Amino acid sequence: xxxxxxxxxxxxxxxxxxxxxxxxxxxxxxxxxxxxxxxxxxxxxxxxxxxxxxxxxxxxxxxxxxxxxxxxxxxxxxxxxxxxxxxxxxxxxxxxxxxxxxxxxxxxxxxxxxxxxxxxxxxxxxxxxxxxxxxxxxxxxxxxxxxxxxxxxxxxxxxxxxxxxxxxxxxxxxxxxxxxxxxxxxxxxxxxxxxxxxxxxxxxxxxxxxxxxxxxxxxxxxxxx
Numbered sequence: 001x002x003x004x005x006x007x008x009x010x011x012x013x014x015x016x017x018x019x020x021x022x023x024x025x026x027x028x029x030x031x032x033x034x035x036x037x038x039x040x041x042x043x044x045x046x047x048x049x050x051x052x053x054x055x056x057x058x059x060x061x062x063x064x065x066x067x068x069x070x071x072x073x074x075x076x077x078x079x080x081x082x083x084x085x086x087x088x089x090x091x092x093x094x095x096x097x098x099x100x101x102x103x104x105x106x107x108x109x110x111x112x113x114x115x116x117x118x119x120x121x122x123x124x125x126x127x128x129x130x131x132x133x134x135x136x137x138x139x140x141x142x143x144x145x146x147x148x149x150x151x152x153x154x155x156x157x158x159x160x161x162x163x164x165x166x167x168x169x170x171x172x173x174x175x176x177x178x179x180x181x182x183x184x185x186x187x188x189x190x191x192x193x194x195x196x197x198x199x200x201x202x203x204x205x206x207x208x209x210x211x212x213x214x215x216x217x218x219x220x221x222x223x224x225x
Contacts, residue, residue, distance in 0.1 A: 007066065022118070031049060076224065124141060124161070125143050139156065148165060148185070174192045
């Protein structure tokens with residue numbers, strides 16, 4: 001089997017630090033560098049690797065020799081991360097995913113590009129994880145459920161079987177979803193919410209059972225239109 005390309009991590013904040021730690025200690029990838037826009041570079045080195053201006057990345061670490069991983073959080077309902085994913089793809093980079101060796105992933109689970117799946121996630125049979133999805137530690141994704149593109153799930157979330165979490169949504173710690181629930185796109189599901197019914201797009205949902213608040217999720221998360 002051919003060796004995998006070394007990796008450039010896009011970002012220089014806490015998520016990038018976490019991505020480096022996981023890729024370095026628990027994958028067969030070699031992290032060669034970090035990269036971010038020149039205006040955001042705080043130090044030329046990070047974890048012993050160079051921090052390269054994004055504007056110069058294709059020259060210093062060409063896409064035919066390096067892959068990329070975008071390590072940016074959930075800002076603006078994951079749109080900031082998506083902007084960098086699209087930018088990397090436009091430059092020709094293949095996007096890596098990280099799946100913890102301590103996650104349980106059934107044999108027929110589908111996982112997209114630029115995913116970050118941490119320890120103790122349980123992905124049951126026939127689940128599908130889209131592109132650019134973050135599953136922080138300790139979540140349960142029930143059988144035949146779908147997590148659409150550009151979603152961020154925090155920790156200890158229970159998604160029952162046959163659910164769908166809509167694109168660009170954020171789900172807070174300890175939220176839970178009843179079976180067959182479909183979460184609309186651009187949702188903000190608050191910490192501890194119990195979602196028993198399908199939700200509408202662009203909604204903020206809180207409580208037990210979860211109810212929609214009188215504000216759009218895009219406005220709540222200060223999304224630039």
